[in-house]
Amino acid sequence: MNELALNLDTYPAYIYDLPGLADHVKSIRTALGTTELFYAAKANPDAEILRTLAPHVDGIEVSSGGELAHVRGTLPGKRLAFGGPGKTPEEKRLALTVDRIHVESPHELKSLAALGPADILLRANLPLDTPNAALAMSGPFGMDEDALNECVRLLAGNTHLTLRGIHAHLASGLDARTMLDLAHQIADWALPWLKTHGVHDPELNVGGGMAVDYTSPEALFDWHTYGTGLASIPARLRIEPGRAISAYHGWYVTDVLDVKTTRGETYVILRGGTHHLRTPVTKGHNQPFKALTATGPESPATLVGQLCTPKDVFARNVPVPPLAPGDIIAFTMAGAYAWNISHHDFLMHPKPTFHYLR
Numbered sequence: 001m002n003e004l005a006l007n008l009d010t011y012p013a014y015i016y017d018l019p020g021l022a023d024h025v026k027s028i029r030t031a032l033g034t035t036e037l038f039y040a041a042k043a044n045p046d047a048e049i050l051r052t053l054a055p056h057v058d059g060i061e062v063s064s065g066g067e068l069a070h071v072r073g074t075l076p077g078k079r080l081a082f083g084g085p086g087k088t089p090e091e092k093r094l095a096l097t098v099d100r101i102h103v104e105s106p107h108e109l110k111s112l113a114a115l116g117p118a119d120i121l122l123r124a125n126l127p128l129d130t131p132n133a134a135l136a137m138s139g140p141f142g143m144d145e146d147a148l149n150e151c152v153r154l155l156a157g158n159t160h161l162t163l164r165g166i167h168a169h170l171a172s173g174l175d176a177r178t179m180l181d182l183a184h185q186i187a188d189w190a191l192p193w194l195k196t197h198g199v200h201d202p203e204l205n206v207g208g209g210m211a212v213d214y215t216s217p218e219a220l221f222d223w224h225t226y227g228t229g230l231a232s233i234p235a236r237l238r239i240e241p242g243r244a245i246s247a248y249h250g251w252y253v254t255d256v257l258d259v260k261t262t263r264g265e266t267y268v269i270l271r272g273g274t275h276h277l278r279t280p281v282t283k284g285h286n287q288p289f290k291a292l293t294a295t296g297p298e299s300p301a302t303l304v305g306q307l308c309t310p311k312d313v314f315a316r317n318v319p320v321p322p323l324a325p326g327d328i329i330a331f332t333m334a335g336a337y338a339w340n341i342s343h344h345d346f347l348m349h350p351k352p353t354f355h356y357l358r
């Protein structure tokens with residue numbers, strides 16, 4: 001990575017390590033045993049990333065018609081699950097072509113029934129404990145028990161819709177033991193419920209949300225504990241992580257444009273900004289980084305971009321070696337919810353270039 005990062009013609013740039021990503025997903029796949037692995041495309045739908053992951057995942061989870069068309073075009077024939085609230089009429093028609101539709105409401109079920117046959121999971125919004133979650137997916141996502149029961153009544157009159165099981169993506173940012181406990185709680189509710197409603201060979205998709213710790217990039221989610229613990233759940237299990245798959249193998253590399261000290265605070269102004277890498281702003285963290293060209297005694301500085309807003313901060317008050325214009329900084333852990341969630345057009349600066357280690 002360093003060699004490529006130091007020899008680019010222009011900055012900023014995104015660099016993706018495709019062999020590293022392939023090794024990472026292979027080890028996840030192995031740890032999961034018989035649990036199926038779908039990749040949540042919304043974490044990073046870059047076509048090279050999708051093609052790298054494809055041989056090692058069972059399918060891709062898409063959350064819009066746009067993602068569906070993009071993944072179909074990039075990975076023809078790959079199994080797809082389609083979730084997400086507020087599907088449009090056009091998206092519902094497209095949804096009929098996927099392997100599993102995650103149904104978000106009784107209204108959605110009714111309109112799907114009018115369109116044609118489909119294999120569905122009902123998305124459940126269960127009042128379960130999700131201690132220390134970064135995001136709890138309550139509110140508009142999925143259905144409570146009353147709405148789920150209404151769906152069962154609708155299904156009785158629409159036998160061309162096949163209920164395969166339950167989908168539950170309840171929280172994100174959880175460690176393996178908490179995640180496992182949550183999966184067991186979901187199964188304890190869902191399996192008897194599905195049995196009551198005549199679903200044989202039930203499927204459970206227990207979602208994504210596996211923790212990624214931006215303060216300690218080495219501390220990976222414990223896939224082995226998770227995979228082993230899932231094996232005791234008597235159902236066809238599926239998960240759909242995004243961040244914990246693609247975060248670690250992307251870098252945002254850029255150069256220093258200016259360094260200045262204002263009222264005792266040192267600011268390092270970098271080419272680009274959070275309109276390219278919005279992750280630290282959305283997550284409220286300091287994006288981890290490496291200074292590739294500078295060494296020496298460290299002192300605190302705030303790394304910012306070129307945007308005319310005080311929110312354009314990559315990392316605040318972090319130790320850096322002596323930096324000068326032209327030095328190269330590589331932000332790590334920039335492979336998920338990074339470029340594709342950023343507000344690219346704000347201020348009309350040039351876009352980054354994209355590079356792939358192969």
Ligand SMILES: *Cc1c(COP(=O)(O)O)cnc(C)c1O
Binds near residue numbers: 040043241
């Ligand atoms: C976002 C999302 C995921 C992936 O979440 P990660 O935190 O990236 O693992 C999976 N399933 C659903 C329904 C989602 O909304």
